[in-house]
Amino acid sequence: MSNIHSVLLKPDKCKGCTNCVKNCPTNAIRVHQGQAKIKEEYCIDCGECIRSCEYHAKYGATDDLADLKEYKYPVALVPPSFYGQFTQDINPAKVMLALKDIGFFQIWDVALGAEALTQVTKEYIRDNDRTLISSSCPGVVRLIQLLYPELLGYLAPFKSPVEIVAQRAREFIKAELGAKDEEIGIFFITPCPAKMTTVNNPLGMEESYLDRAIAVDTIYHELIKRVDNLDDCCKIEGYDIPYFGISWASGGGEADLLEGISTVSVAGIHNVMSVLEELDRGDLAHIQYFEMVACQPGCVGGVFNVKNPFLAEFNIHNLVKKGINLVEQDLNKYDMNLQNSFKEKSIASLDDDLIVAMAKLTKLEKEIEILPGLDCAACGAPDCRTLAEDIINGLASRTDCIFILRQQVADLADEMATLAHALPPVMKRNKEESDDDED
Amino acid sequence: MQKDEIKQVILDCEVEAGDFSVGGEASSKLKSLLHKLGIPAQTIRKIAIATYELEINIIIHTYGGSLKAEVTPSEIRVIASDKGPGIADLEKAFQPGYSTASQKAREMGFGAGMGLCNIKRYSDELNVETEVGKGTEIEARISLRESGDSNE
Numbered sequence: 001m002s003n004i005h006s007v008l009l010k011p012d013k014c015k016g017c018t019n020c021v022k023n024c025p026t027n028a029i030r031v032h033q034g035q036a037k038i039k040e041e042y043c044i045d046c047g048e049c050i051r052s053c054e055y056h057a058k059y060g061a062t063d064d065l066a067d068l069k070e071y072k073y074p075v076a077l078v079p080p081s082f083y084g085q086f087t088q089d090i091n092p093a094k095v096m097l098a099l100k101d102i103g104f105f106q107i108w109d110v111a112l113g114a115e116a117l118t119q120v121t122k123e124y125i126r127d128n129d130r131t132l133i134s135s136s137c138p139g140v141v142r143l144i145q146l147l148y149p150e151l152l153g154y155l156a157p158f159k160s161p162v163e164i165v166a167q168r169a170r171e172f173i174k175a176e177l178g179a180k181d182e183e184i185g186i187f188f189i190t191p192c193p194a195k196m197t198t199v200n201n202p203l204g205m206e207e208s209y210l211d212r213a214i215a216v217d218t219i220y221h222e223l224i225k226r227v228d229n230l231d232d233c234c235k236i237e238g239y240d241i242p243y244f245g246i247s248w249a250s251g252g253g254e255a256d257l258l259e260g261i262s263t264v265s266v267a268g269i270h271n272v273m274s275v276l277e278e279l280d281r282g283d284l285a286h287i288q289y290f291e292m293v294a295c296q297p298g299c300v301g302g303v304f305n306v307k308n309p310f311l312a313e314f315n316i317h318n319l320v321k322k323g324i325n326l327v328e329q330d331l332n333k334y335d336m337n338l339q340n341s342f343k344e345k346s347i348a349s350l351d352d353d354l355i356v357a358m359a360k361l362t363k364l365e366k367e368i369e370i371l372p373g374l375d376c377a378a379c380g381a382p383d384c385r386t387l388a389e390d391i392i393n394g395l396a397s398r399t400d401c402i403f404i405l406r407q408q409v410a411d412l413a414d415e416m417a418t419l420a421h422a423l424p425p426v427m428k429r430n431k432e433e434s435d436d437d438e439d
Numbered sequence: 440m441q442k443d444e445i446k447q448v449i450l451d452c453e454v455e456a457g458d459f460s461v462g463g464e465a466s467s468k469l470k471s472l473l474h475k476l477g478i479p480a481q482t483i484r485k486i487a488i489a490t491y492e493l494e495i496n497i498i499i500h501t502y503g504g505s506l507k508a509e510v511t512p513s514e515i516r517v518i519a520s521d522k523g524p525g526i527a528d529l530e531k532a533f534q535p536g537y538s539t540a541s542q543k544a545r546e547m548g549f550g551a552g553m554g555l556c557n558i559k560r561y562s563d564e565l566n567v568e569t570e571v572g573k574g575t576e577i578e579a580r581i582s583l584r585e586s587g588d589s590n591e
Binding site: 147149150151152277278280281282344346348349350351352354355357358360361362364 | 445447449463466467470471472474475476477478480481483484487488491492510512557583
């Protein structure tokens, strides 16, 4: 697995089209010599490029089931959205038993952490009278770090449900079995590359409590095979299905649980950006909580999922209908507070020195004036503004623009025609006429 | 040339009266330009809010005007000037909750009477010159010198 990102490119499959370039929310991709290239410092691992690539050239790095062997106690963490991958006849208990059959020592529900976090968040908002943006979607957190650092203060100062449960599972196994840290392998079954990346690059924490992450589409086939062999009405003794937490899988689920709090739910990274722009214009004081997730219509839309996002959402809705109460649990067993605050990751500035940046900005505006403003992306950059920025940073040249190139060719052709007709003074005028006759 | 003499206009645009559909575009543009200049995030937050309020003020209360932003190494100046009608009672205009906004604007969630208060709150210095029948020019200055954090 890459240490920095989990969205990667298969060069042999990339055709050099600019679908991903245009869909990338952070303008992180350029096509150069027929190949898409991701600028690592701009990539937030949201997976939009995987979604928009028709040639399947983008993919997410993943661990696999063979990695279970490396641990004495491999533990699976199941996200709420995973249950959307199954129809009604496959209940969460069945999924858990099938995972055990695959070789996991224990299976933990991330939805339990979601239920716990919901309760703590509700209290925090009431006590502090503050507007919060959910920090549970790592794609959104990284987007804010990169493009909206002025809004970092709004992010909820809590770990994501995945990390909360990972920590709890690890501590539980250590206490109950006297296991050593290195014997425990916490595997997250991830619906998206954004969460995959947090294994090696956690947010607001020094180190993740996760050891590995396996993409849903990597484990799905093995799991389905085993589910088929299980009894239809299987149950697990003492297992309370956290229906409320499972509702986090689809858009609005997280916000709906915050009863008595005014919430707004936004799904889809581009929609998230439009609401962040609104927040930039001032406090939206009448809204107390923003649920923001990078995928549509919520985590069920993660690019590693196998089911159509809207059908998966239907499955989730059917499942959570059965929920009556939150699962009773001792909230003190969880450690939800983040160690660190979320740090700015600003790469937007043209130069560290304001004077130099001001001079560059003038150059940039001039360059934008010169470019046609069609945003066709044929140059390999997503739009003319970005090409202009690449030009002044020495990463591209003006003739990368096909319209400018054509204009220059036309100018050159005109000049050549003029030159061709400009005869050397030693030649006679009538020679020119006879040349014309030959044409 | 001394550093402080460098002055650059980074935004200069017309704002049409009553055109809510583009309200906020100028302040969004200014915000992204300030990011390009590497201005600290919390300073950008203050400028973005003040500029948006200035922009919306022109749309709601005036016959149209313009928004201009100047950068020097020590401060950002945002200047909103309009073609009237001018502010009759400046003291009242600064009172929280006081607004002369139309019913239409209020129905859209604007005109809560916090505009000028907010601009004052988020800027380090505010100058207003107004003349009834002529117009208003508001200059919001936000310092780039590191002297204490915002008053949020």
